[in-house]
Amino acid sequence: MTTPPIATTAPAPGEPGTTGAASAPGRIEGRSLGRIAWTRFKRDKAAMTGGVVVILLVLLAVLAKPIEAVFGLDPNVPHSDLLDPNLGGLPLGSFGGMSLDHPLGIDPLQGRDLLARLIEGSWVSLLVAFGATVLSNTLGTVLGVVAGYYGGWVDTVISRVMDTFLAFPLLLFAISISATLQGGAFGLHGLPLHIAVLIFVIGFFNWPYMGRIVRGQTLSLREREFVFAARSLGARGPLILFKELLPNLVGPILVYSTLLIPTNILFEAALSFLGVGIQAPQASWGGMMNDAITYYQVDTSYLVIPGLAIFLTVLAFNLLGDGLRDALDPRSN
Template identity: 85%
Template sequence: MTTSIQSTENAPREPGADAAAAPARTIEGRSLGRIAWTRFKRDKAAMAGGVVVILLVLLAVFAKPIEALTGLDPNAQNPDLLDANLGGLPLGSAGGMSGSHLLGLDPLLGRDVLARIIEGSWVSLLVAFGATVLSNTIGTVLGVVAGYYGGWVDTAISRVMDTFLAFPLLLFAISISASLQGGAFGLHGLPLHIAVLIFVIGFFNWPYMGRIVRGQTLSLREREFVFAARSLGARGPFILFKELLPNLTGPILVYSTLLIPTNILFEAALSFLGVGIEPPQASWGGMLNDAIKYYQVDPAYMVVPGLAIFLTVLAFNLLGDGLRDALDPRSN
């Protein structure tokens, strides 16, 4: 006699048994920074721009050690590699590019172009970052004060912004830079030129940041957390620096990444016009100025610094666009 035995696997189960047997899944909360990073990673162009920006910053920071380790000297002249019969043009093709001089030589004194590009990187980034910090500091403080207090305070600061925006910045920068070439404020030479460029670019560009911060503050001051802080007895300075400024970090960061390439171009323009960084110190704008005389017979000398400026500006713009999309809660 055969007995039918029912497998325990086929036995009917009580409702909810599977749910009870399955391990409980924990729901992990994500911070705003983590959400922004997840969005930012999806943007491949922004990631590429961020990588290039990091490499440029590392190149600028370690420019001197790199030159020392590789033996590159941005001011070392190689007259034996220039063709005197052709007015001092580098020997060989493509601007004298070779294994010893990967990007060729300049047609003026036979200096290594790669060494001058590396040397010029820290000058451009130092001026750009310094001017951005100065303009952001002034613009953020005055913008948040104008937006929060309103009334006559807002009117006075807004009129000051309009006055600064009416200045012909390029002409003003040229006149100031040209008048301080000898020495001022105890500074001489390269430190003076860098300080003047940072002051001129940063001090006269702060209204752009100020208008953005003011507009954001006008919206934030009507939010519930501001009313809650007031109801608890918080005063103006506490609300400005503890409640409003942390919520302005995103717009300030995004606009800073878009302002840095503008400052790089402005510094290059002043050096190109001869009122920025003075030779023999290498600068990308100064290299373009030197290349004007030889661009028809030696175009490589103009292409290299021009390409350096182009890639730097493009990388910062891609990074800024990616940060803007990542920090925008309404983006997909």
């Protein structure tokens, strides 16, 4: 008994199995890791909102001086004619003296425009926060990856240094250093000195947090196949650290940076609020809250406006950081 031959027909153009131009629309297009992460990030509406707010805040900080010049805003010009001497110097009118000329009102100390001071304080807070984040991330990344890769006594020494820094009462230490260097140091005076001191204090004493994260990731990555392959090809420690390990640590570093920036903003605001950060007459969000303490029981707007600016900034960075973590995590859906 013979089996009849099975008739085979070639698939029509456009059907599965065809090749050539006719099947081009049905091909599966390869996507890079960056494109996959961006697709995940776009699906997170909260993270997208946080990212847009962060971009607007950065633009506001960068363009603060041009905006003040275009709209004629001066954060230090007093408007004493708008203060009522019969009420202890409080602004005339309601809601802190809000008007078309002063949309957010004026402060009760000298009658300075709150909107102008809010814009002026934005670049100070973000400059300190970004500068401190860069400093702490640089130190933490370098020492963390070295400790995680080499291990042994190198890891022990660096880990004990981290523990020592983490044991410092950071707020009290920052207050003492900032208060000591208020007059002048390292050839700097005034606002440049205050900004440099804040960046150094916040960044230098916060690097162990990044160092621990990078060390933990490095301990896992150093056992991966691509590290063994690099060693087998003759690559030495420095080359493996900067060519193999660091590119794979960009994701965790980027995510933690977006979560560290708002922490640094809060730290700068706390120091300025306590009087050891940015000094008058330079506007800062923490300094504005300090100025409002005397009058918040009479009108809460003086305290709410800078507090709301800090709250929205911190919330936006946190939403952005959470979204980046979900987008860059290959195990997320």
